[in-house]
Amino acid sequence: MSIETVDLVHVFMPGTPAAVTAVDGVSLRLEDGEAVGIMGPTGSGKSTLIQHFNGLLRPTSGRVLIDGEDLWGGASEAGAAGGARRTRGLDRTAERGRTAGAAERGRPADRRAGPAGPGPRGRKVDLRAVRQKVGLIFQFPEYQLFEETVFDDIAFGPRNLGLDEAEVKRRVREALAIVGLGPDQEGPPGIERRSPFSLSSGQMRRVAIAGVLAMKPKTLVLDEPTAGLDPRGRQSLLDSLLRLHHELGLTLVIVSHNMEDLARLVDRVIVLDRGRIVEEGPTRQVFSRVERLQALGLDAPPVVSLMQKLARRGAKVRTDVLDAAEAADEIDRWLKVGAGGGRDRVDLR
Amino acid sequence: MSIFGNITIGQYLAGSSVVHRLDPRTKITIVGLFMVVLFTAVNGPAYAVLTAFTALAVALARVPTRMLFRGLRPILFLLFLTFVLQLFLTHGRTLFVLGPLTASYEGLRQGVFMVLRLLLLLVTASLLTLTTSPVALTDGMEAILAPFRVIGLPAHELAMMMTIALRFIPTLMEEADKIMKAQMARGADFESGSPIRRARSLIPLLVPLFVSAFRRADELATAMEARCYRGGVKRTRLRQLRATRLDAAAAAVTAVLVAAVLALRWWV
Numbered sequence: 001m002s003i004e005t006v007d008l009v010h011v012f013m014p015g016t017p018a019a020v021t022a023v024d025g026v027s028l029r030l031e032d033g034e035a036v037g038i039m040g041p042t043g044s045g046k047s048t049l050i051q052h053f054n055g056l057l058r059p060t061s062g063r064v065l066i067d068g069e070d071l072w073g074g075a076s077e078a079g080a081a082g083g084a085r086r087t088r089g090l091d092r093t094a095e096r097g098r099t100a101g102a103a104e105r106g107r108p109a110d111r112r113a114g115p116a117g118p119g120p121r122g123r124k125v126d127l128r129a130v131r132q133k134v135g136l137i138f139q140f141p142e143y144q145l146f147e148e149t150v151f152d153d154i155a156f157g158p159r160n161l162g163l164d165e166a167e168v169k170r171r172v173r174e175a176l177a178i179v180g181l182g183p184d185q186e187g188p189p190g191i192e193r194r195s196p197f198s199l200s201s202g203q204m205r206r207v208a209i210a211g212v213l214a215m216k217p218k219t220l221v222l223d224e225p226t227a228g229l230d231p232r233g234r235q236s237l238l239d240s241l242l243r244l245h246h247e248l249g250l251t252l253v254i255v256s257h258n259m260e261d262l263a264r265l266v267d268r269v270i271v272l273d274r275g276r277i278v279e280e281g282p283t284r285q286v287f288s289r290v291e292r293l294q295a296l297g298l299d300a301p302p303v304v305s306l307m308q309k310l311a312r313r314g315a316k317v318r319t320d321v322l323d324a325a326e327a328a329d330e331i332d333r334w335l336k337v338g339a340g341g342g343r344d345r346v347d348l349r
Numbered sequence: 350m351s352i353f354g355n356i357t358i359g360q361y362l363a364g365s366s367v368v369h370r371l372d373p374r375t376k377i378t379i380v381g382l383f384m385v386v387l388f389t390a391v392n393g394p395a396y397a398v399l400t401a402f403t404a405l406a407v408a409l410a411r412v413p414t415r416m417l418f419r420g421l422r423p424i425l426f427l428l429f430l431t432f433v434l435q436l437f438l439t440h441g442r443t444l445f446v447l448g449p450l451t452a453s454y455e456g457l458r459q460g461v462f463m464v465l466r467l468l469l470l471l472v473t474a475s476l477l478t479l480t481t482s483p484v485a486l487t488d489g490m491e492a493i494l495a496p497f498r499v500i501g502l503p504a505h506e507l508a509m510m511m512t513i514a515l516r517f518i519p520t521l522m523e524e525a526d527k528i529m530k531a532q533m534a535r536g537a538d539f540e541s542g543s544p545i546r547r548a549r550s551l552i553p554l555l556v557p558l559f560v561s562a563f564r565r566a567d568e569l570a571t572a573m574e575a576r577c578y579r580g581g582v583k584r585t586r587l588r589q590l591r592a593t594r595l596d597a598a599a600a601a602v603t604a605v606l607v608a609a610v611l612a613l614r615w616w617v
Contacts (some may be wrong), residue, residue: 051530054534056533121404131533131534137532137534138534141531143527143528143560144532145557146552146553146555146556156536156537156553157535158537160535160536197560215535215536241453332560
């Protein structure tokens, strides 16, 4: 499935002196089966942006299309009439912002456009169906666990979908296996019957992710999935995500500051700054623009910095490497060539 | 943060008006006295005086009235219910009959007074928090409670608890909003179904919220310990409370108010 945003703008507390434009005219398209990274300094609007992907936030203006279908009514053919209607809708929102102030800000969207109010064209998009298709995993998802047992917690989503118990059971087992906590994997024995609060934080996070996976989303959006994990927890989480992407064909959207994680997971990177897209392209290409990234307060992966240092000192090496293995190969190649010609001598001290 | 954004309890609106500049001890005392005399008011003139006093305070504080009334919205129903109950359940001369219910003139009078009383109560209380920063408010509380230390009242600890509670209201709201969204992403529905269903649907919100509140409390305690916090004993302050001529003036006005309301009770 594809996710598309058109001139997406999100303003918090519109119509008050405290109004903040978190997302400022973002147009992007995520194709089916893609793995995309979203980066940007703190406060660049990453988290606000991804909450539009499954309709948790309603855009102040602009559109969100899931498989070409506009989440917030107003079909995609935005003629003059559609435009006018949208403008009116906007005014109304602003009006409410003035009277209710913060109350309306970011109010869960389905209150306004949910089952009670069909879209302007009489067609309503079932937000619950969208949330099933687009699984959103927030930062530190372990803080959302609440059930008495791991099984029940993972079953929360599937049960909300109204599935029968047999199917729920199957999905819970499957989800546990995907995150590597299945019966014959590294999970503690009898994990299903244990309290989620008795697990280690890495295991808790994986249970929380399983809770979203059990809804069988087609797209998985993760906000800083590896933050605060130890190296092993991080490795196995990255492995699980890669498996989901390559074997099950899930579309991945990863928000992260960690360039190495992104280098491993995604093909394409979108860089946000102050609510706007400032850089977009294949991972390799974006990561090799070290100065640009540093100007934004981000950093290039260490291997890229290394190659750039070499290049600055006269070594004829490619700088668009993604990981240590690629860098090693490239240095190896250069050393062999360099040894023959002997012309590009480099002071490596 | 967002969903619960209409809760204005304890919200502070920075400013430099006369009311903002009053010593918190003065403000707390005035609000306390106001509440007491509010409950001694029994007739129209007394309510008029009290309303005028409140209006004056609101005007002097230069707080947007919209802000003030937004905080009242959640209790509109309560006000309405109070009015209706008073109207129909007070015995007296018949005003009109509605099925088995009889409204009386006395009930109308009682209802209006009761609603006015609640309104004035809430407006003054919100005015206090709107014009007094939480820190100043708790400092004032502590200073007022200090004399009771001799009978074993832990004034400083109480003030500290209040500061912390106020400090964490926005944090917890933000947290609640985040958890709510995370559960909605898993198909949770907080807004439809019978009241029982809706109450049950809060479990996925409340359990993580409590867990995180306890975790925060624990972390905060550790952080305070790590900085050698010891309550009360010989602590000095960055901001010393100082009463000025302004406070004297406010006290004088309040004294007049109290005298007027009491006088109206006995002589009118």
